[in-house]
Amino acid sequence: MKPRALVIGAGPAGLMSAVAAAESGYDVTVLEYLPKPGAKLLSSGGGRCNLTNVLDAESLARRFGRQWRFMLPALNALPPEALREWFELRGVATEVTDGFHVFPSGGRAGDILKALLYDCERLSVRVVTGVKIEALWTENGVLKGVPGYPAEKVVVATGGKGYPELGSLGIGYRLAAQAGHDIVPPLPGLVGVRTVEELPHLCTGHSMKDASVCIDLPKFRGEMGRGELLFTHRGISGPAVLDLSADIAGLLEKMQEVPLKVNLFASRSRNDWLEEFARWQRNEGRKSVKNLLAAHLTQSMAELICRETRNDGVPAAEFTAAGRDALAALLTAMPLRVNATEGWRKAMVTRGGVALKKVDPGTLQSRLLTGLYFAGEVLDLDGPCGGYNLQWAFSSGQLAGRLTS
Numbered sequence: 001m002k003p004r005a006l007v008i009g010a011g012p013a014g015l016m017s018a019v020a021a022a023e024s025g026y027d028v029t030v031l032e033y034l035p036k037p038g039a040k041l042l043s044s045g046g047g048r049c050n051l052t053n054v055l056d057a058e059s060l061a062r063r064f065g066r067q068w069r070f071m072l073p074a075l076n077a078l079p080p081e082a083l084r085e086w087f088e089l090r091g092v093a094t095e096v097t098d099g100f101h102v103f104p105s106g107g108r109a110g111d112i113l114k115a116l117l118y119d120c121e122r123l124s125v126r127v128v129t130g131v132k133i134e135a136l137w138t139e140n141g142v143l144k145g146v147p148g149y150p151a152e153k154v155v156v157a158t159g160g161k162g163y164p165e166l167g168s169l170g171i172g173y174r175l176a177a178q179a180g181h182d183i184v185p186p187l188p189g190l191v192g193v194r195t196v197e198e199l200p201h202l203c204t205g206h207s208m209k210d211a212s213v214c215i216d217l218p219k220f221r222g223e224m225g226r227g228e229l230l231f232t233h234r235g236i237s238g239p240a241v242l243d244l245s246a247d248i249a250g251l252l253e254k255m256q257e258v259p260l261k262v263n264l265f266a267s268r269s270r271n272d273w274l275e276e277f278a279r280w281q282r283n284e285g286r287k288s289v290k291n292l293l294a295a296h297l298t299q300s301m302a303e304l305i306c307r308e309t310r311n312d313g314v315p316a317a318e319f320t321a322a323g324r325d326a327l328a329a330l331l332t333a334m335p336l337r338v339n340a341t342e343g344w345r346k347a348m349v350t351r352g353g354v355a356l357k358k359v360d361p362g363t364l365q366s367r368l369l370t371g372l373y374f375a376g377e378v379l380d381l382d383g384p385c386g387g388y389n390l391q392w393a394f395s396s397g398q399l400a401g402r403l404t405s
C-alpha cells in the first residue's frame with residue numbers, strides 16, 4: 001500500500017504539492033474548503049494569471065526582502081523558466097507580454113488550473129471540496145493526519161488572509177501554531193490605500209501610466225514603488241502603491257497617518273518641469289497653463305491640479321515663480337496622507353504568516369513536527385506585483401510535495 005499524504009488547500013501551492021507528492025509515490029488527497037479548487041488562481045491577474053516573470057531564481061527571490069535566501073532551494077528546483085516548461089509540457093503555452101510579465105498564451109487563468117487538475121486526475125489524486133480543516137491530528141507528538149483523514153504526511157497550503165471570499169481564512173496559521181510554530185502577525189499586502197486628502201477622490205477613475213510613490217519617512221527613503229497609479233474614490237491603488245502597501249499597513253499599526261510623496265511622472269524631475277514651464281512662457285504665452293498641462297494629463301485632472309496650485313485660468317505668459325514652483329512640487333512630490341488600507345477584503349497577499357526559522361528551506365518540512373510541510377503564501381514571505389507570488393506558490397508547492405525527510 002502507498003503511504004498517504006494530505007494537502008490542505010487546493011490553490012496553486014496545494015495542487016502543485018499534490019502532483020509532486022503523487023509523483024513521489026504517495027496516495028494523495030487534497031482537502032479544500034471552497035466548493036471548487038483554485039478560486040484565487042482563477043481571479044489572478046484579472047483572470048489572466050500572471051504566473052511568473054522573466055527574472056532568474058535569485059533576482060526573483062531578492063524582491064521578497066530580507067528573508068529571500070530561504071526561498072532559494074525551492075526556486076532553484078523550479079525556477080521561472082522551468083515553471084513555464086512545466087505548463088508547456090502539459091499543453092499550456094506561455095508568453096511574455098511586455099518584456100517582463102508571463103501569462104498563459106490564451107490569457108486564461110483557467111488553462112493553468114485545468115493543467116494542474118488534469119495532472120491530479122492522471123495521478124489519481126483525490127480532490128475533496130467543501131471541507132474546512134480546523135486542526136491537525138497528532139498523538140504523543142506524532143503526526144497522524146487531520147481529524148477524519150489519517151495520513152503520514154500533511155502539507156499545509158492554505159494561503160494567507162487576503163480576499164476571504166476566495167478561501168483565505170487564516171486557519172493555516174492555527175494549524176502551524178498547534179505544531180508549535182510562531183506566527184508573524186499578518187498584515188494586508190498588495191492592497192489599495194485610503195487618503196486623508198480629497199484630490200485622489202476628485203480624480204477617481206484616472207490613472208497615471210508610470211508614477212512613483214515613496215513613504216515620506218527617513219527609514220523608507222530610497223525605497224520606491226513604481227508603475228501604474230490609479231485614483232480611487234477613497235485614495236490610490238495600482239502597482240506603484242500596492243508594492244508599498246504592506247509597509248504602510250505595518251506603519252498604520254503604530255501611527256495614525258502615513259505620509260507619502262507621489263511623483264505623477266516617474267521619469268520627470270522638478271527641474272524637467274521647470275524647464276518645460278519656461279518653454280511655455282517663451283513660446284506659448286497666450287495659452288492657459290491648464291491647457292498646456294492637459295497635454296500630459298487628462299483635461300479634468302489638469303483643471304484640478306491647476307486649481308489646487310492656484311494656476312487656474314492663468315495664461316502661460318503670466319505664470320508666476322510661485323505658481324511654477326507649486327505646480328512642479330505637486331506634479332513631482334504630491335503629498336498624501338494615508339489613514340487606512342482597503343483591508344483584508346482587498347488584500348492580494350498577506351505579509352507575515354508561519355515564521356521561517358522552524359521550517360527547513362531545503363524540504364519545507366517543519367522542524368517541530370515530522371511529516372508536516374508548508375507551501376505558498378501561508379509562510380512568512382510576500383513579493384511585489386508581477387508574478388512573484390504565484391511563482392513562489394508553485395515552486396514551494398513542488399518542493400514541499402516531494403515530502404523529503
Ligand SMILES: Cc1cc2nc3c(=O)[nH]c(=O)nc-3n(C[C@H](O)[C@H](O)[C@H](O)COP(=O)(O)OP(=O)(O)OC[C@H]3O[C@@H](n4cnc5c(N)ncnc54)[C@H](O)[C@@H]3O)c2cc1C
Pocket residue numbers: 008009010011012013014031032033034037038039040041043044045046049050051052131132133134157158159160162163166167168169170171172347348349375376377378386387388389390391393
Ligand atoms: C485578486 C488577486 C489577483 C492576484 N493576481 C496575481 C497574479 O496575477 N500574479 C501573482 O503572482 N499573484 C497574484 N495574486 C496572489 C496569488 O494569487 C497568491 O499569492 C497565491 O494564490 C497563493 O497561493 P496559495 O496556494 O499559497 O494560496 P491560495 O491560492 O489562497 O489557496 C489556498 C487554498 O486553501 C484553501 N483553504 C484555506 N484554509 C483552508 C482550510 N482550513 N481547510 C481547507 N481548505 C482551506 C482556500 O480555500 C484556497 O483554495 C493575486 C491575488 C488576488 C487575491
